[in-house]
Amino acid sequence: xxxxxxxxxxxxxxxxxxxxxxxxxxxxxxxxxxxxxxxxxxxxxxxxxxxxxxxxxxxxxxxxxxxxxxxxxxxxxxxxxxxxxxxxxxxxxxxxxxxxxxxxxxxxxxxxxxxxxxxxxxxxxxxxxxxxxxxxxxxxxxxxxxxxxxxxxxxxxxxxxxxxxxxxxxxxxxxxxxxxxxxxxxxxxxxxxxxxxxxxxxxxxxxxxxxxxxxxxxxxxxxxxxxxxxxxxxxxxxxxxxxxxxxxxxxxxxxxxxxxxxxxxxxxxxxxxxxxxxxxxxxxxxxxxxxxxxxxxxxxxxxxxxxxxxxxxxxxxxxxxxxxxxxxxxxxxxxxxxxxxxxxxxxxxxxxxxxxxxxxxxxxxxxxxxxxxxxxxxxxxxxxxxxxxxxxxxxxxx
Amino acid sequence: xxxxxxxxxxxxxxxxxxxxxxxxxxxxxxxxxxxxxxxxxxxxxxxxxxxxxxxxxxxxxxxxxxxxxxxxxxxxxxxxxxxxxxxxxxxxxxxxxxxxxxxxx
Ligand SMILES: [Zn+2]
Numbered sequence: 001x002x003x004x005x006x007x008x009x010x011x012x013x014x015x016x017x018x019x020x021x022x023x024x025x026x027x028x029x030x031x032x033x034x035x036x037x038x039x040x041x042x043x044x045x046x047x048x049x050x051x052x053x054x055x056x057x058x059x060x061x062x063x064x065x066x067x068x069x070x071x072x073x074x075x076x077x078x079x080x081x082x083x084x085x086x087x088x089x090x091x092x093x094x095x096x097x098x099x100x101x102x103x104x105x106x107x108x109x110x111x112x113x114x115x116x117x118x119x120x121x122x123x124x125x126x127x128x129x130x131x132x133x134x135x136x137x138x139x140x141x142x143x144x145x146x147x148x149x150x151x152x153x154x155x156x157x158x159x160x161x162x163x164x165x166x167x168x169x170x171x172x173x174x175x176x177x178x179x180x181x182x183x184x185x186x187x188x189x190x191x192x193x194x195x196x197x198x199x200x201x202x203x204x205x206x207x208x209x210x211x212x213x214x215x216x217x218x219x220x221x222x223x224x225x226x227x228x229x230x231x232x233x234x235x236x237x238x239x240x241x242x243x244x245x246x247x248x249x250x251x252x253x254x255x256x257x258x259x260x261x262x263x264x265x266x267x268x269x270x271x272x273x274x275x276x277x278x279x280x281x282x283x284x285x286x287x288x289x290x291x292x293x294x295x296x297x298x299x300x301x302x303x304x305x306x307x308x309x310x311x312x313x314x315x316x317x318x319x320x321x322x323x324x325x326x327x328x329x330x331x332x333x334x335x336x337x338x339x340x341x342x343x344x345x346x347x348x349x350x351x352x353x354x355x356x357x358x359x360x361x362x363x364x365x366x367x368x369x370x371x372x373x374x375x376x377x378x379x380x381x382x383x384x385x386x387x388x389x390x391x392x393x394x395x396x397x398x
Numbered sequence: 399x400x401x402x403x404x405x406x407x408x409x410x411x412x413x414x415x416x417x418x419x420x421x422x423x424x425x426x427x428x429x430x431x432x433x434x435x436x437x438x439x440x441x442x443x444x445x446x447x448x449x450x451x452x453x454x455x456x457x458x459x460x461x462x463x464x465x466x467x468x469x470x471x472x473x474x475x476x477x478x479x480x481x482x483x484x485x486x487x488x489x490x491x492x493x494x495x496x497x498x499x500x501x502x503x
Contacts, residue, residue: 244416
């Protein structure tokens, strides 16, 4: 059974960390075996990074600067550093804390050491500009405005927004998806996927429990809008008198064509991201459990296997291929990916519609040996979670 | 002189796209404010013109916004455009002044 476990299960690094410390010698051995096999897929560097003790100390250090409502980054003042004391400014502390959570997420879930995979420092700039209702990634740092106070609030108030911006850095350092048209919409979608996963990971939410909203906190209370975007229901995040209805499409048939200019949002990148966003949500909802486990790993591996000009079709095909490589051909995970893209109007190249329809077959009921292994793996994961929870309680109680 | 500020793109691009541009008319301003606005516009022109004349395409920083300031006076109109990722201090000063002075509903 151990060999099946080893060959067919990709256990996320954060889980391996726990399993390697388990009191049960067999569990530790299984985790070690899994880790060794996983090394072939991830590369030795990434596996080593999964162990906090082996990570280079001092890497991915956070520094938060205060722009004091100017637009000049060079003249911003240091507000908080990795080892420095907490600041008096709530925006500074929020940016610091969430950049830390996002850094930990990439390290523990994907064994990725910061934005570039090599411990790149995390520089955040807050209080940028005057009534600046935006946040952006400029290729080196993350910049956050205070909002205008009428429509938009302080952008550091949103975990999904901060993680979205850091996510742009990750995408830039993996595939460099060009920021226009379909590659740009994929770039946007990956940032939303990272943003949602970091928030759900922080809150311990399953795909079912999460609301899948991006930027839930960005609108002021006067504005009747749920969030900037909804990954679960693109096009339904807001419907207001002041600025109309959320225009995000949730299907290829509604793809938005706009000019490749600033005015055209570089070919509607913040509109069409709704299509791959929905595909990720559907994948996570179908697989069930935590989005950052199988769904997140499939998307992250597909991102790394993409290039700067990857479009929706190619990306969809890559997620399908990665799901087959990471799990099994025909696995519940791969079928979930297939069905999700099908539902947003993208058919996986070379796969018949009949196979796509089989996607609704529940996981673990295939009746073969691999299904039994998969079910067992799920049980082991659940058990390890329980053990970790108990250990946490014991520590808290002691 | 009429000055119009339109903002495009950014994290909330679809929201901004449906908001009307902000307009300031110097006829409706006290004389000192009108003079201040004229001075800020004049100061922002050289950097914006240099940016517009740059043969390199503008840097596409993810989620950065673009700000277009249209100045109309005596039948002439000119447009100054800069983005979050590469904004001159003079343009930023004009942008701030406009945000402080547009009429809010
Ligand atoms: Zn973005």
